[in-house]
Amino acid sequence: MAEDSSRAFTWSCPPLFRDSDRILLAHGGGGRLMQQLLEKLFLPAFANDALERRHDGAVVEVGGLRLAFTTDSYVVRPLVFPGGDIGSLAIHGTVNDLAMCGARPLFLSAGFILEEGLPVATLERVVGSMREAALAAGVALVTGDTKVVDKGKGDGIFINTAGIGLVEASQPIGPRQVRPGDAVILSGDLGAHGIAVLSVREGLEFDAPVESDSAPLWAPVQALIQAGVELHCLRDLTRGGLSAALNEIATAAQLAIRIEEAKVPVREAVRGACELLGLDPLYVACEGRFAAFVPGEQAERAVEVLRRFPVSAAAEIAGRVEEAPAGTVILRSRIGANRVLDLLSGEQLPRIC
């Protein structure tokens, strides 16, 4: 392999998009358009097992070790919101993606894209939050990069973090491990992160201000592993909220997921804000909540373990997995009516993370 530059490559991107097609905000929204971009462009280009597994991170083997590897860019607007800022978010998001692989988060990288003219004080605040969040999550930020773009070509601060974790779960975790009969456990109440960000963006005032749920999730996941709970799939409920997460899993597993609305925890203030704003909390992003798919008979024990941790004290068994209709998420409302919980085509809340 002295020099590869002369190799001829035959791959060319199939013409799946029209010439006139342009990127929309919704391509980054966790809904149908993002899935399309993934399926038509990224997966065919980089085809490999790890990507095909369609999980929050890749599990790769290096020298006999099972490592989890993941990345996320953070473009939240505004940079600071009740309960956090882009810095703490950039640590929690990546640490949680590793946790969703059943991996102990070890090392993070950070890449900053700064806009010319950004007050250095803002950067100092954000870096301070990253430091605190990394310490609290027990990870070391070991490598980084800073780029600056001209004024008007960025938006203050964008941060990318990538992370390496050591897989502690003994079984593979992912959508394809989900089985009929699995219980769907939610680790806590939904939508607080999205509403917290939106409240600042839209200048809303609530009687009781809603704080983001942004938090690290490895501690409760590790406790589940150590308690011997068989984790089929874990998924944090970020972009697109519970609905996007369950739809991705139902599609990848080709199974049906049935959820009881009465068992989905939503705080009163969040519910009120959602009504006011015309949002459905099942589609609103969290940054410290996850869904766990475990064998039905282990569900009670899993909830018991989760409730020992403040971050997952409100855990509930919210649904179950069935054979059919494959690839579908069905919500049973409080009054007993069933409706299909679909992926959004558009974008409900841009730049929420």
Added chain:
Amino acid sequence: MAEDSSRAFTWSCPPLFRDSDRILLAHGGGGRLMQQLLEKLFLPAFANDALERRHDGAVVEVGGLRLAFTTDSYVVRPLVFPGGDIGSLAIHGTVNDLAMCGARPLFLSAGFILEEGLPVATLERVVGSMREAALAAGVALVTGDTKVVDKGKGDGIFINTAGIGLVEASQPIGPRQVRPGDAVILSGDLGAHGIAVLSVREGLEFDAPVESDSAPLWAPVQALIQAGVELHCLRDLTRGGLSAALNEIATAAQLAIRIEEAKVPVREAVRGACELLGLDPLYVACEGRFAAFVPGEQAERAVEVLRRFPVSAAAEIAGRVEEAPAGTVILRSRIGANRVLDLLSGEQLPRIC
């Protein structure tokens, strides 16, 4: 470690910047201002051994394995230039940072920040280049993320790649391993990447168009390791060019680096363009060139190994390391005059990578 959110943190960022301080393009330029940001903000915040080593990537130990971990964001403008585009650059840059750690590049992540309105065809082209570059470099892109920001809040495509490599070098590689008596080897001619990008940006036409030198560098580095050459330090000559790389190393090692101008390879077309544009090729970025610090007595053999590879066929011994004056880079010109080769205060070429 049930829940860490209640922990009190006492760290606060020391007031090293003035309230009125703002981020300038030069903070991302590889010169003095970027060093300042690193030393005053990032290093104190995330203090750890890996960061303190001040190398292109971190070497960390996981379960007895020595892994290299690195990240870079790419914001090059324009997105496409002679000899490459932001996609191939994003693969080569990160693969090369791993190679500079003496590590075989294994896995990459990719995080895209797309601007609303980007033609999908542009993204397809860039993803196609990433695919080809990853195949040629022997790495798998195993995990990714896409965010979209509103029109006018980004600039087409920004890409972050992070990479994991397995260290094959038996000795640590880094600025602190550099010793008096070491030879400084340059793997090839300087400045082609910067001039290629600038030629499109400024609409320049040359008789012979200058193509970027962007290329993967692991093959020649691996050959040096396998030939038993003792590699004290490796550094790719990106932002800030040869001058920034040597200054960082001289400062970290507290040694003097002496370079012979006559031994620094620069292509005629690049030299001509630099004269026209008022640039010094010693400060212009490459994306497929590196400097190697090896014991003086092994230098000839190292050059012989490097010349077997097209990407490093023009390798030269260009200088040597001495005790004093510590922290200084000195250039001996063709007519025998010595001058200090300093870090730039400002930014010569913004958004070159």
